Amino acid sequence: MYARISESDRLRDYIRETRLLQNRMFVAAAAVLLLMFVVLARLIYLQVLNQEHYLTLSQNNRISVVAIPPARGLIYDRNGVLLARNLPAFGLEVIPEQVADIEATLRALHEVVAISPADVKRFRRLLKQKRTTRGVLLRLRLSEEELARFAVNRPRFHGVDIVAGVTRDYPLGASTAHAVGYVGRISEDDLDQLGDSNYSGTTHIGKTGIEQAYEDVLHGTVGFEQIETNAQGHRLRILKRTPARAGRNLHLNIDMSLQQLAGQELGGNRGAVVALDPATGAVLALVSQPAFDPNPFVNGIEPGDYQALQSSPDQPLYNRALRGQYPPGSTIKPFVALAGLELGVTDAQRGTFCPGWFQLPGQERRYRDWKEEGHGVMDMTHAISESCDVYFYELAQRLGIDRMHNFLAQFGFGQKSAIDAPGELTGLLPSSAWKRRARNQPWFPGETVITGIGQGYMLATPLQLAVAAATLANRGVRMPPRIVSTIENPLTRNKLAQAALPPLYTVPSGKAANWDTVITGMTEVMHGERGTARGSGAGAAYRIAGKTGTAQVFGLKQDEKYDKDKVPLHLRDHGLFIAFAPVENPRIAIAVIVENGGSGSGAAAPIARKLMDHYLLPSVP
Amino acid sequence: MNIMEPGYNKPARGLAQKLHMDLPLLTGLLLLSAVGFVVLYSAGGQNEGLLLRHAMRLALGFGLMLMVAQVPPQRLQEAAPWLYGAALIMLAAVPLVGDQAKGAQRWLDLGVIRFQPSELMKLALPLLLARYLGRRRLPPGARRVLVCGAMIVIPVALIAKQPDLGTAVLIAGAGLFVLLLSGIRWWIIAGSALLAAVATPLLWHFLHDYQRTRLLIFLNPESDPLGAGYHITQSTIAIGSGGFTGKGWLNGTQSYLDFIPERTTDFVFAVYSEEFGLIGVLLLLALFTSVIARGLYIALRAPDHFTRLLAGSLTLSFSLYIFVNISMVSGLMPVVGVPLPLISYGGTALVTLMASFGMLMAIHTHPRKLV
Numbered sequence: 006m007y008a009r010i011s012e013s014d015r016l017r018d019y020i021r022e023t024r025l026l027q028n029r030m031f032v033a034a035a036a037v038l039l040l041m042f043v044v045l046a047r048l049i050y051l052q053v054l055n056q057e058h059y060l061t062l063s064q065n066n067r068i069s070v071v072a073i074p075p076a077r078g079l080i081y082d083r084n085g086v087l088l089a090r091n092l093p094a095f096g097l098e099v100i101p102e103q104v105a106d107i108e109a110t111l112r113a114l115h116e117v118v119a120i121s122p123a124d125v126k127r128f129r130r131l132l133k134q135k136r137t138t139r140g141v142l143l144r145l146r147l148s149e150e151e152l153a154r155f156a157v158n159r160p161r162f163h164g165v166d167i168v169a170g171v172t173r174d175y176p177l178g179a180s181t182a183h184a185v186g187y188v189g190r191i192s193e194d195d196l197d198q199l200g201d202s203n204y205s206g207t208t209h210i211g212k213t214g215i216e217q218a219y220e221d222v223l224h225g226t227v228g229f230e231q232i233e234t235n236a237q238g239h240r241l242r243i244l245k246r247t248p249a250r251a252g253r254n255l256h257l258n259i260d261m262s263l264q265q266l267a268g269q270e271l272g273g274n275r276g277a278v279v280a281l282d283p284a285t286g287a288v289l290a291l292v293s294q295p296a297f298d299p300n301p302f303v304n305g306i307e308p309g310d311y312q313a314l315q316s317s318p319d320q321p322l323y324n325r326a327l328r329g330q331y332p333p334g335s336t337i338k339p340f341v342a343l344a345g346l347e348l349g350v351t352d353a354q355r356g357t358f359c360p361g362w363f364q365l366p367g368q369e370r371r372y373r374d375w376k377e378e379g380h381g382v383m384d385m386t387h388a389i390s391e392s393c394d395v396y397f398y399e400l401a402q403r404l405g406i407d408r409m410h411n412f413l414a415q416f417g418f419g420q421k422s423a424i425d426a427p428g429e430l431t432g433l434l435p436s437s438a439w440k441r442r443a444r445n446q447p448w449f450p451g452e453t454v455i456t457g458i459g460q461g462y463m464l465a466t467p468l469q470l471a472v473a474a475a476t477l478a479n480r481g482v483r484m485p486p487r488i489v490s491t492i493e494n495p496l497t498r499n500k501l502a503q504a505a506l507p508p509l510y511t512v513p514s515g516k517a518a519n520w521d522t523v524i525t526g527m528t529e530v531m532h533g534e535r536g537t538a539r540g541s542g543a544g545a546a547y548r549i550a551g552k553t554g555t556a557q558v559f560g561l562k563q564d565e566k567y568d569k570d571k572v573p574l575h576l577r578d579h580g581l582f583i584a585f586a587p588v589e590n591p592r593i594a595i596a597v598i599v600e601n602g603g604s605g606s607g608a609a610a611p612i613a614r615k616l617m618d619h620y621l622l623p624s625v626p
Numbered sequence: 627m628n629i630m631e632p633g634y635n636k637p638a639r640g641l642a643q644k645l646h647m648d649l650p651l652l653t654g655l656l657l658l659s660a661v662g663f664v665v666l667y668s669a670g671g672q673n674e675g676l677l678l679r680h681a682m683r684l685a686l687g688f689g690l691m692l693m694v695a696q697v698p699p700q701r702l703q704e705a706a707p708w709l710y711g712a713a714l715i716m717l718a719a720v721p722l723v724g725d726q727a728k729g730a731q732r733w734l735d736l737g738v739i740r741f742q743p744s745e746l747m748k749l750a751l752p753l754l755l756a757r758y759l760g761r762r763r764l765p766p767g768a769r770r771v772l773v774c775g776a777m778i779v780i781p782v783a784l785i786a787k788q789p790d791l792g793t794a795v796l797i798a799g800a801g802l803f804v805l806l807l808s809g810i811r812w813w814i815i816a817g818s819a820l821l822a823a824v825a826t827p828l829l830w831h832f833l834h835d836y837q838r839t840r841l842l843i844f845l846n847p848e849s850d851p852l853g854a855g856y857h858i859t860q861s862t863i864a865i866g867s868g869g870f871t872g873k874g875w876l877n878g879t880q881s882y883l884d885f886i887p888e889r890t891t892d893f894v895f896a897v898y899s900e901e902f903g904l905i906g907v908l909l910l911l912a913l914f915t916s917v918i919a920r921g922l923y924i925a926l927r928a929p930d931h932f933t934r935l936l937a938g939s940l941t942l943s944f945s946l947y948i949f950v951n952i953s954m955v956s957g958l959m960p961v962v963g964v965p966l967p968l969i970s971y972g973g974t975a976l977v978t979l980m981a982s983f984g985m986l987m988a989i990h991t992h993p994r995k996l997v
Contacts, residue, residue: 030938043958056868063866
């Protein structure tokens with residue numbers, strides 16, 4: 006520092022500089038004095054000139070600002086079926102200023118209406134943070150009986166009032182639970198995150214599904230009333246009023262009749278169905294079974310009921326369509342086949358001999374085909390339609406894990422699909438780099454072999470399988486799945502269409518013939534003489550491309566045989582099926598998973614056929 | 627010893643001199659603290675625990691003031707670059723390792739204590755600038771003003787990003803006061819002001835939408851009547867209804883009915899004005915003015931440029947806190963989270979403030995050297 010102080014800085018007129026600094030000090034003192042006078046003038050203005058005005062406001066009349074919560078937007082399916090609505094409901098409100106002894110009042114109220122410990126806890130929390138609303142909500146959704154009982158006892162409860170409000174209702178219950186989601190009471194965490202006055206009067210917020218993802222669209226803008234009240238707390242007049250602006254309505258792509266049919270067809274099984282419009286990515290159905298009734302969640306589900314849902318072995322709260330991660334099994338084969346063609350590793354005509362097992366050179370272990378006696382010589386179309394394992398063991402080995410990983414990633418495996426609903430998982434698309442990173446182990450050749458038939462490390466969600474099928478139907482164009490189609494202004498009924506989204510990714514395709522080969526193989530699955538799902542393809546009025554899959558729940562030892570009847574139900578294989586139709590001009594792509602269903606052809610494919618019939622064929626009156 | 631200042635080479639008389647305390651300043655601070663206790667007893671709903679915690683915080687502050695007062699100003703000057711450097715490094719580290727509270731990262735966890743680096747910067751910046759300018763020819767030329775500008779802008783930008791706009795403004799103020807006191811030419815001041823006026827719309831262009839709305843509410847609280855605007859309406863009513871004589875201690879209806887937000891911290895002045903009226907306000911402003919006057923007197927009598935600039939800047943920062951707080955509570959200014967020094971409950975800012983008073987006392991009581 007010293008070195009940089011120049012000669013001219015040392016030769017300075019110290020006296021003159023001091024005088025300059027002292028002058029500035031006087032300027033500063035003058036400025037401070039001036040500001041003191043400004044502040045004082047303001048205080049004189051408030052306290053002397055306008056004391057009367059403010060005294061009136063503070064003593065005789067008190068201004069309170071009351072928030073008017075906006076009406077939440079409604080949710081409709083693609084045909085205008087109402088999925089989420091607001092029903093009138095009555096709640097109980099306490100005005101603390103007018104209640105002498107809150108504890109005694111709570112105890113007395115207990116005899117008139119049911120008040121749960123959770124209600125009391127929330128009430129105390131609201132009481133503490135009370136700021137702009139005068140009344141504090143104690144109970145929501147009073148029953149008619151409670152309403153009547155309170156009306157009779159009303160004189161006993163000064164400062165307790167019935168307030169009219171609305172509550173969210175899902176008329177179709179369980180069938181929309183996983184797709185639409187539900188709202189719940191705003192929690193403290195929510196408040197911390199929101200931190201703005203737009204939620205001043207709001208009691209509920211989207212917790213899951215579309216209700217959560219589109220919270221900002223559905224909620225609307227809060228309104229407020231500035232009310233003058235006298236010392237008794239009675240409203241004298243409204244000084245100022247800004248109405249609330251209702252939230253926007255949502256129209257979904259989901260076809261409720263398809264959604265409900267899927268639920269019926271899955272029946273008592275655990276499983277999931279996702280149906281997409283390949284061209285747009287529109288989600289036509291998104292079902293996870295078993296489901297649950299979302300309505301009790303809106304105003305706080307009883308702890309016992311919640312416990313029952315949570316501890317149920319069928320896990321009804323778990324959204325299998327977005328979060329279930331399953332080995333894709335043989336449904337992966339069309340994509341592996343396409344990889345072989347596109348990367349020039351094989352061609353459509355090349356034959357592979359299937360003796361019923363496959364061996365890596367120099368290794369003992371035999372990788373078995375599902376067909377014990379073998380398929381004989383298989384070309385690609387037949388390998389797909391008959392789901393020959395050995396063909397794909399061999400193809401996978403020649404592709405290698407990393408090329409397979411890179412090709413399959415183009416169809417969305419191992420990554421989020423960018424659907425407009427919260428919570429989807431990524432599945433797992435293994436590679437040698439992944440294994441080194443995650444397990445700190447090298448990749449073994451045998452693991453490549455079983456990845457070729459969708460076993461081993463690989464996991465995919467039902468949504469990912471549907472997206473992959475749709476991408477195949479589109480010949481490489483992968484669209485982001487969309488549950489919401491349009492947002493509607495509830496007053497003008499003007500619909501703001503969601504901007505048509507660009508494809509997420511387009512698989513760079515070499516030859517159309519390669520896609521033809523794979524799609525022909527999948528068409529043979531449904532309509533070929535020895536197709537694995539020919540039973541489900543029979544008699545269709547349109548042509549379907551599909552692929553069955555069976556995912557092992559537990560590993561078989563070398564040469565051990567899987568016997569459906571000897572295995573306990575929860576260890577039985579999962580049945581999987583992906584399809585799109587019509588082949589020539591695909592309008593629906595679908596993925597079905599039936600947990601422990603035994604096989605894809607037996608459990609999953611028939612469901613898909615029914616859904617495609619329902620969607621594609623004109624309904625018979 | 628300086629023969630021109632006879633008072634300073636006399637041996638230390640009395641306890642106050644030995645402890646490097648400046649009695650007039652100390653008296654002012656103690657009186658203000660006493661007022662603070664009286665108001666807080668009422669504002670806190672007659673809560674003794676709150677008073678006790680406030681007393682502990684004050685004791686910590688006064689203790690720190692006593693310690694800082696023992697440090698000769700020369701040592702402070704030597705330490706300035708190190709303090710500034712350390713504060714800067716910690717500020718840069720906050721986004722990486724800092725604790726998050728209410729969406730803003732301001733705290734650094736040093737194991738034993740949690741610490742706000744921006745508080746250290748409140749002292750380190752004026753120290754560094756006073757040292758830099760005090761050693762060179764005054765008034766500083768345009769090039770040196772730019773160097774000072776950089777010293778100010780870097781920490782201020784880091785703090786504004788946390789985001790803590792209030793503190794950023796106060797620290798920028800502390801830096802600018804040094805520059806203004808150093809005799810910087812009026813045309814540079816006018817030019818910079820003009821430049822800032824031109825740059826503001828450009829800056830607007832780079833803001834996110836949510837930042838714009840926040841800024842608009844900041845400028846016009848009425849647009850958010852349930853949030854910031856509500857605070858202002860209620861605190862203006864409290865002040866105005868106090869009138870000339872006030873409603874009397876413990877009788878403020880606005881505060882007791884919970885209409886005043888943050889009534890023990892940022893809005894404590896509203897409680898005070900409601901209960902003690904204009905008479906009380908005059909007394910409080912007189913006390914504040916006497917402390918400011920003593921600070922400026924110390925700056926005027928300071929032995930060299932460094933101490934002169936430092937004492938002046940610290941005193942003006944203290945005044946700035948007072949003006950910002952009272953203007954905000956009385957509706958002259960948008961709401962910024964700045965407590966009223968020595969009156970508001972607790973706060974880390976109190977401890978920093980007391981350290982700065984320790985510096986003022988050190989400047990006035992340590993024997994001066996010949997330059």
